[in-house]
Amino acid sequence: xxxxPQPILAVNFKAYHxxxxxxxxxxxxxxxEKVAKETGITVIVAPPFTEITRIAxxxxxxxxxxxxxxxEPGARTGYIPLEAVKEAGASGTIINHSEHRLRASxxxxxxxxxxxxxxxxxxxADTPVVAAAVAVMAPDMIAVEPPELxxxxxxxxxxxxxxxxxxxxxxxKHNPHVTVLTGAGISSGEDVAAAIRLGTSGVLVASAIVKSxxxxxxxxxxxxxxxKAWEKYR
Amino acid sequence: xxxxPQPILAVNFKAYHxxxxxxxxxxxxxxxEKVAKETGITVIVAPPFTEITRIAxxxxxxxxxxxxxxxEPGARTGYIPLEAVKEAGASGTIINHSEHRLRASxxxxxxxxxxxxxxxxxxxADTPVVAAAVAVMAPDMIAVEPPELxxxxxxxxxxxxxxxxxxxxxxxKHNPHVTVLTGAGISSGEDVAAAIRLGTSGVLVASAIVKSxxxxxxxxxxxxxxxKAWEKYR
Amino acid sequence: xxxxPQPILAVNFKAYHxxxxxxxxxxxxxxxEKVAKETGITVIVAPPFTEITRIAxxxxxxxxxxxxxxxEPGARTGYIPLEAVKEAGASGTIINHSEHRLRASxxxxxxxxxxxxxxxxxxxADTPVVAAAVAVMAPDMIAVEPPELxxxxxxxxxxxxxxxxxxxxxxxKHNPHVTVLTGAGISSGEDVAAAIRLGTSGVLVASAIVKSxxxxxxxxxxxxxxxKAWEKYR
Amino acid sequence: xxxxPQPILAVNFKAYHxxxxxxxxxxxxxxxEKVAKETGITVIVAPPFTEITRIAxxxxxxxxxxxxxxxEPGARTGYIPLEAVKEAGASGTIINHSEHRLRASxxxxxxxxxxxxxxxxxxxADTPVVAAAVAVMAPDMIAVEPPELxxxxxxxxxxxxxxxxxxxxxxxKHNPHVTVLTGAGISSGEDVAAAIRLGTSGVLVASAIVKSxxxxxxxxxxxxxxxKAWEKYR
Numbered sequence: 049x050x051x052x053p054q055p056i057l058a059v060n061f062k063a064y065h066x067x068x069x070x071x072x073x074x075x076x077x078x079x080x081e082k083v084a085k086e087t088g089i090t091v092i093v094a095p096p097f098t099e100i101t102r103i104a105x106x107x108x109x110x111x112x113x114x115x116x117x118x119x120e121p122g123a124r125t126g127y128i129p130l131e132a133v134k135e136a137g138a139s140g141t142i143i144n145h146s147e148h149r150l151r152a153s154x155x156x157x158x159x160x161x162x163x164x165x166x167x168x169x170x171x172x173a174d175t176p177v178v179a180a181a182v183a184v185m186a187p188d189m190i191a192v193e194p195p196e197l198x199x200x201x202x203x204x205x206x207x208x209x210x211x212x213x214x215x216x217x218x219x220x221k222h223n224p225h226v227t228v229l230t231g232a233g234i235s236s237g238e239d240v241a242a243a244i245r246l247g248t249s250g251v252l253v254a255s256a257i258v259k260s261x262x263x264x265x266x267x268x269x270x271x272x273x274x275x276k277a278w279e280k281y282r
Numbered sequence: 283x284x285x286x287p288q289p290i291l292a293v294n295f296k297a298y299h300x301x302x303x304x305x306x307x308x309x310x311x312x313x314x315e316k317v318a319k320e321t322g323i324t325v326i327v328a329p330p331f332t333e334i335t336r337i338a339x340x341x342x343x344x345x346x347x348x349x350x351x352x353x354e355p356g357a358r359t360g361y362i363p364l365e366a367v368k369e370a371g372a373s374g375t376i377i378n379h380s381e382h383r384l385r386a387s388x389x390x391x392x393x394x395x396x397x398x399x400x401x402x403x404x405x406x407a408d409t410p411v412v413a414a415a416v417a418v419m420a421p422d423m424i425a426v427e428p429p430e431l432x433x434x435x436x437x438x439x440x441x442x443x444x445x446x447x448x449x450x451x452x453x454x455k456h457n458p459h460v461t462v463l464t465g466a467g468i469s470s471g472e473d474v475a476a477a478i479r480l481g482t483s484g485v486l487v488a489s490a491i492v493k494s495x496x497x498x499x500x501x502x503x504x505x506x507x508x509x510k511a512w513e514k515y516r
Numbered sequence: 517x518x519x520x521p522q523p524i525l526a527v528n529f530k531a532y533h534x535x536x537x538x539x540x541x542x543x544x545x546x547x548x549e550k551v552a553k554e555t556g557i558t559v560i561v562a563p564p565f566t567e568i569t570r571i572a573x574x575x576x577x578x579x580x581x582x583x584x585x586x587x588e589p590g591a592r593t594g595y596i597p598l599e600a601v602k603e604a605g606a607s608g609t610i611i612n613h614s615e616h617r618l619r620a621s622x623x624x625x626x627x628x629x630x631x632x633x634x635x636x637x638x639x640x641a642d643t644p645v646v647a648a649a650v651a652v653m654a655p656d657m658i659a660v661e662p663p664e665l666x667x668x669x670x671x672x673x674x675x676x677x678x679x680x681x682x683x684x685x686x687x688x689k690h691n692p693h694v695t696v697l698t699g700a701g702i703s704s705g706e707d708v709a710a711a712i713r714l715g716t717s718g719v720l721v722a723s724a725i726v727k728s729x730x731x732x733x734x735x736x737x738x739x740x741x742x743x744k745a746w747e748k749y750r
Numbered sequence: 751x752x753x754x755p756q757p758i759l760a761v762n763f764k765a766y767h768x769x770x771x772x773x774x775x776x777x778x779x780x781x782x783e784k785v786a787k788e789t790g791i792t793v794i795v796a797p798p799f800t801e802i803t804r805i806a807x808x809x810x811x812x813x814x815x816x817x818x819x820x821x822e823p824g825a826r827t828g829y830i831p832l833e834a835v836k837e838a839g840a841s842g843t844i845i846n847h848s849e850h851r852l853r854a855s856x857x858x859x860x861x862x863x864x865x866x867x868x869x870x871x872x873x874x875a876d877t878p879v880v881a882a883a884v885a886v887m888a889p890d891m892i893a894v895e896p897p898e899l900x901x902x903x904x905x906x907x908x909x910x911x912x913x914x915x916x917x918x919x920x921x922x923k924h925n926p927h928v929t930v931l932t933g934a935g936i937s938s939g940e941d942v943a944a945a946i947r948l949g950t951s952g953v954l955v956a957s958a959i960v961k962s963x964x965x966x967x968x969x970x971x972x973x974x975x976x977x978k979a980w981e982k983y984r
Contacts (some may be wrong), residue, residue: 063357097332097360098367098370100330125349128330129299132302142360152851152853152854153880157913180886218886385618386617415620530824530826533823583828589765594815597765599765
């Protein structure tokens with residue numbers, strides 16, 4: 049499995065109101081940038097479509113879309129093709145989040161087209177088998193997230209560590225160039241450390257940061273534990 | 283049927299590349315604002331989600347979303363609830379465009395919730411019967427657009443004028459408070475005049491303006507004909 | 517509102533396993549036919565697609581599909597157009613059940629096409645406004661079913677009687693030719709009586725009959741109460 | 751790649767009217783059974799949901815559903831879970847046909863659940879990469895069908911033979927236990943022979959047989975060529 053030079057903290061803003069929108073969204077992105085600069089880990093922010101432009105203008109860390117529609121640009125009212133998020137300043141996109149699943153053919157199409165446009169892809173998968181299938185499509189990153197744990201605060205690394213280790217093994221077998229992240233239920237630095245200990249390169253996290261009273265300290269805590277585990281286990 | 287104080291020109295940017303995005307999208311919105319100020323007609327611009335923030339910050343005419351997802355805010359990765367477009371500065375939204383149809387229950391839910399949030403709604407319908415059904419849900423505006431004419435340059439007012447007049451009649455019967463627009467195939471000032479002559483209050487138009495070499499003059503032409511017809515037929 | 521000559525008991529088999537399939541499905545349909553013959557009320561059975569043929573060959577009461585896909589026949593792998601359920605022996609179809617919502621345009625298209633094929637339509641709606649919108653499309657029957665009550669055993673007639681009475685009023689206003697049924701949470705003869713007392717012509721019911729230990733007696737109980745209420749309130 | 755003992759001719763009835771329904775559907779299934787018996791090749795028939803019961807009662811060759819819905823049995827009005835097609839007498843199902851694409855997670859879930867129910871799976875894929883991704887999920891069969899060729903009468907084996915050979919190679923690499931078929935544009939015995947020559951074990955075919963004036967002779971022609979090529983190339 050491909051290990052990036054430093055651990056990854058991908059922050060999915062989802063569509064929490066008021067947290068994920070407007071001035072708050074911008075503040076959250078700036079806090080993420082600060083953590084990235086101070087700790088050296090990679091922090092990716094994934095705001096809603098409507099917030100990408102402003103955030104991308106204001107921070108220098110990678111900004112990802114949460115989703116893209118599997119369509120070419122054109123007469124596609126209300127759809128957001130890859131070109132739209134690129135124009136908005138995004139450098140990549142989440143694809144196939146458990147709250148926004150896509151058809152197998154569309155994932156393959158989007159991953160390939162994103163590559164040709166210079167956009168990175170982080171594809172979500174609910175099981176090791178789906179993660180391995182997606183690995184064949186060669187995205188940059190895969191996050192394994194059992195849907196039944198998303199938003200629960202119960203980390204997959206604790207509830208079902210074998211899902212993480214099986215994913216790492218299967219992805220390694222089918223496409224060793226893909227970076228694997230752990231998602232679902234990540235809420236503390238300890239969970240991030242466990243994700244890295246189990247063989248993945250970081251986490252995809254949402255409410256624990258976005259709805260936190262102090263997102264900055266939460267991210268600092270996660271980054272610190274990520275770096276410690278990174279030293280020890282990679 | 284409710285007649286607004288002046289004719290309406292609603293410009294759907296769709297997702298044409300590069301026309302509907304970035305600097306070009308902003309220029310188009312500014313040209314629309316100029317036309318609104320110079321002629322006194324109402325010009326609504328409907329850019330893609332990713333362009334709403336910047337356009338809403340820069341123009342004073344109504345900015346509509348092209349679509350909203352029928353979801354509450356929350357753990358809804360990649361979806362755009364009404365709250366998101368409101369936070370982005372939109373004052374309304376298109377709903378149920380022929381390229382993005384919604385379930386009947388969702389249209390009703392969105393129209394009612396938009397009202398409670400102070401957002402206007404422009405609901406598309408493909409036939410007089412669907413327009414009348416939607417009128418029962420009490421949106422601000424309905425645009426009748428036979429899908430087979432969208433993007434053809436053949437105006438419904440010419441190809442199937444009875445679709446427009448039947449819509450006006452049926453909407454009037456089921457909910458006289460709704461404003462009716464004509465969509466589909468509008469490409470000239472003449473088409474706009476026909477739309478008003480047939481009893482509607484304006485048009486919903488896309489490629490003829492968005493992909494025009496000179497969107498400003500195209501809008502000026504449409505506005506001029508709209509005003510002439512408005513004097514004569516309202 | 518159109519009142520049929522006798523009250524209606526529409527039985528949605530859903531996809532309960534093993535209740536809704538095979539030999540059991542056929543027995544259930546035969547029990548329904550027996551109740552219809554013995555009591556004189558109209559009993560409609562709506563089995564899964566895969567059971568329509570056999571049931572339609574074996575009973576003489578109306579057999580409805582639970583759903584139809586809004587497509588023309590042709591290269592439509594895995595879809596079931598209206599022609600398919602007609603060929604299978606169905607005399608009508610449920611449309612837009614809360615578990616299988618359809619787009620507004622598709623409901624209108626299906627209702628009209630079903631009429632031209634001689635198939636009856638029973639369209640579900642979650643609110644009085646949606647019911648009224650659907651009434652404009654002129655189906656034969658509308659069942660109002662607040663989704664939050666479906667399968668709860670709490671009848672809408674008890675929990676939210678105003679939803680039923682508002683539906684009756686609004687449908688009457690927009691299209692008096694449509695028959696209205698009450699759905700959601702119907703589990704006893706008393707609930708059926710309440711449905712008729714509130715102004716509707718019968719009920720759409722599922723689990724209370726399909727998963728009953730003795731579907732025949734449950735239907736007899738409902739039919740008896742329906743007839744009593746019918747005498748009193750229609 | 752897994753080679754079955756004899757070549758496979760899978761006949762997708764689609765939803766052609768009147769060809770795919772009623773008496774005609776049954777006659778077509780019987781002709782397929784005759785061809786299977788006379789030639790020794792495997793013929794699979796895939797009729798619409800509404801025709802499965804009757805056909806499965808009348809023929810002894812494998813009957814597949816054209817699609818299944820990725821749902822558990824229960825309160826699922828109008829959906830067809832795996833249990834429904836099993837009860838109806840099917841021995842397997844097509845999944846992810848280009849006219850009925852499914853989400854990656856749902857394909858994986860259906861393939862695994864079908865296996866546990868003793869149902870076979872034939873999963874369609876539009877590209878070699880998607881075929882390889884699906885192979886990771888371990889269905890019994892994969893049919894590669896570039897959607898742009900479906901229904902054209904231009905066989906993929908002629909227009910894009912490298913799609914077939916790349917699929918064979920990639921599937922072999924990721925899961926050698928899966929049988930590969932060629933779909934899209936197959937219309938003659940020659941096309942079937944080409945499919946086998948390029949390394950696949952047979953074909954998935956629809957209109958060329960279903961809408962043929964004489965489906966029996968068309969199938970005999972295909973079976974004959976399949977057997978000849980089978981001798982030569984397997």
